[in-house]
Amino acid sequence: MANLTAPKMITSMLSKISPRRGVEGLFIIVGLVIVLTFIFMAIFAPVLAPYDPNKTRVGGLYESPNSKFPMGTDRLGRDILSRIIWGSRTVLIVTFLSMALSSACGVTLGLISGYVGGKFDTALSLFMDSLYAFPGLILAIALAVMLGQGIMPVTVSLTVVYVPIYFRMIRGEVLSMKESLFVEAAKAIGAKGRTLIFKYIFPNVIPSIPIVLSLNAADAVLTLAALSFLGLGLPAHIPDWGFDLRMGYGALTAKIWWPGTFPGLMIVLLTLGFSLFGEGLAEILNPKLSGR
Amino acid sequence: MISDLLRIEGLRVYYYTRDGVVMAVDNVDLFMKKGETIGLVGESGSGKSTLGRAILRLVPPPGRIISGKIVFDGLNLTELSEEEMRKIRGKRISMVFQDPMTSLDPLMKIGDHIVETIMAHETLTREEAEEKAIKLLEQVGIRSERFMDYPHQFSGGMRQRVGIALALALNPDLVIADEPTSSLDVIVQFQILDLMKELKNLYGMGMILITHDISIIPGIADKVALMYAGQLVEFADAKSFFNEPLHPYGKALLESIPNIQHSDQKLKYIPGNPPDLINPPKGCRFSPRCPYATEKCREEEPPTIMVGHHRLVKCFQY
């Protein structure tokens, strides 16, 4: 009974916040709780982590989870829990930074390209489409190889992967918005191009951005993990789930499950959090957008 | 009473939306004889389409029939199983939609639509069904050469002709036409209404014509059922209604429509807005907009009163 009423309580809490209820509300709440937990971990990593994540031999090698090391230790005797906590900082910095950069670039370019139209739009769209045509991970790998290791290079590679997504979405919306009656009405009252973009088109495009943002964040977490799993992401001194997963994966054959399982679980959990949040948001925002 | 083709008693259809319960049809009584045409008139949101769909038990979710009886030829439709209902839909009660394109399969030839409909309910060979379909299309004014054409090759008026042919394919006792001419131009509307009248004489089925345009009623309907805010406010034969509408809403509505026959018409308008059906006004639902409303109208719901011969009106004035 208790676990049946818990979600009910959450949804009723949500229904007080917004008049809309239901599954999508639960999605948002659960997603938000997960993401906020990780953000909390990342911010307070120095306080929360019991050990220095890079310090070797804080315990024995491959110590299985116990009261001193709740998640055990890895092949160098580092505390896995501390590495997970510090790793959340890494993953969130890269994710949020690349999201901010790619949405800023993509939205601006999409607005301009869609509004201006003509040859400029054709050329830019062609370029963006060709970027988009690459599988995201392959493109990220190629860029990461060229740019080298480190937080900034990885962020830039992810940014490049996601710019076309924002560009395409915003450009499409601008194109349909340009044909809409209220933009035509604005032309009829004598509004200039700049006014049309910033007062009539842009405010109506904004609502679709957060959905893409959170769904992209989920994808970015996975891509970053994949990059570091391949050893292309971050230098060894930065704690990182993908790299730890790779290291732990090697030990699996020896029936040592903890060094790989916990980082892997974290990747799944954070991805899930972002996805739930995004899906819930999409469900709630979309009918409102399409309905009058 | 036995001769009634359809008798609706105390019907309530509510939509359970996120914002609240929409009382789309709220305690409606209606009766019609065999072969009669009723014009079901109301503004958007008056519940007229919901009522039409409720008869076929096709109210889209989150709508539900809450209470009331829909007695069709002695059968209470609200009590039938889904399986029994399926046998009635199309066969005994059929529907004509505003845009038949939405009910036609774009990948299926026009002729096949009708043949399939016939064969789904009747035991005929393909040849016999085709013969019947061709005859039917000719009756609605579509030449047999167009039998093999696809829906997108038809204009709006032609598609509505197909829609009518489909509705008549199984010789139903009742046709519910939901705004059949609302998306058509005036000349095509004229043609379609004329065709419907002609076919009604030929087939003798009963018809419920749902429309927001009260002007088309005199030419086609025997009776008028006027809806306002989910309720039936007046039910009368068409001639007496247009000569002297009893309900203040009917009166005001007729006075607010430009009439091409008049040369110096002064339009009167109805003040206010149609009510919200989640929180309808207390008492008579028209009272906030009614020039004759009294204290009583704002407090109590008026009863439905029989005036003269089979004329119903929901108003305290009578």
Next chain:
Amino acid sequence: MPLLKVVDLKKYFPVQRSFLERLLSRKIDYVKAVDGVSFEAEKGEVFSIAGESGCGKTTTGRLIVRLIDPTGGKIFFNGIDITSLSGEELRKLRKRMQIIFQNPYASLNPRMKIGENVGHPLEIHGIAYGREKEKLVMEMLEKVGLQPASKFYNAYPHELSGGQRQRVAVARAMILKPDFIVADEPISMIDVSLRARILELMIQLKEELDLTYLFITHDLAVAKYISDKIAIMYLGKIVEMGEKEVIFSDPKHPYTNALLSAVPVPDPNVKRKRIMLKGEVPSPINPPSGCRFHTRCPLATDICRREEPKLVKIDDNHFVACHMVK
């Protein structure tokens, strides 16, 4: 001098073709939406354009307020050729010429409050800002019957009904105190019981602000109610034009006759002459030769198939384009 004069106005839209079609053929088809339309509207008049969908009435309205550019012909406003104005000159023209659209659900910016929607034209043209603007907007909202204005000022379009939104659109069109307004089917998407109110409002504002309307409608009963003059369009051309009384009491063109007889009348006692036309309006991509109406005309003869009839004056203020009318 007429306030608005339109001479041989044309608008051809190229037909969208698929990639394959473009590859196979160089020929481009055009939809001749408006094909040689001429008329004049005097100051203070309500001039209606009526016709079925696809006759080019809406395109004519959009051409006149210069939302789209004509393929040919001239538009004179107050004696000045405005056909090819652009940039700052066109923006200045917008102050004097406004448009009300058919769809009040789509014509207002959903992210702007009502007050901003109505007041934005004032800012765009540098007429009033801030408090001053607010005062003017409030006055306008009161004028179109959105009371209390302060409540509507801060509402968003989605909180209003269709009828209320159309009043907002009327207020926005009127706030610049224009001389001329194109009203494109302003009541056809509004609840039946609210239509008369909007019509009355438009008539009242016309008197108060000394306006001239170009009223576009498919509903002849409405056209009869509101207009002084009427032009009937069929497939991009005016077939008959004249004073309202003349058009409705003595229509000459067979199409006008058919159209009038098809208008439903909410009165079972009226017996009318019934003229049933066959078929539907042909495609404007390849309109019929000669008189465009000949394919459906009960009076058509050989000359109608060969020669296009001109719009000729048959009486004071009565013009007809038909070979059979002398």
